[in-house]
Amino acid sequence: MNRRPIVTPPRISTMPRAQTESRLHLERYQIAIEKSRLEKELETLEFRQIQIKARLIQLADQAAITATLQENLAQKNPLAPSDQGAIANPATKTFNTESYQTFLLDF
Numbered sequence: 001m002n003r004r005p006i007v008t009p010p011r012i013s014t015m016p017r018a019q020t021e022s023r024l025h026l027e028r029y030q031i032a033i034e035k036s037r038l039e040k041e042l043e044t045l046e047f048r049q050i051q052i053k054a055r056l057i058q059l060a061d062q063a064a065i066t067a068t069l070q071e072n073l074a075q076k077n078p079l080a081p082s083d084q085g086a087i088a089n090p091a092t093k094t095f096n097t098e099s100y101q102t103f104l105l106d107f
Helices: 021-076 081-088
Strands: 092-096 101-105
Antiparallel strands (some): 092 101
């Protein structure tokens, strides 16, 4: 015995809607709203991209200045023989200069 498959009629929500003037107007309105939303989002993303690039430039400048200062400091204050013992212990390092003192702990 072969059973016939049960065929259910399509639901109203899956059927294509009738192309009426009001439906087309609504569709055009929805497209216009989405277009304006996407354009605004694109402007926001472009503004954020500009901000990020500017910050990256600032960080690159700060890194270059810091590297220059570190090189100058290393040239001005080479480690004295009495300071060699502090480097032998890798857990603690102490660097003394006339303007500041730094104490580093390595974990």
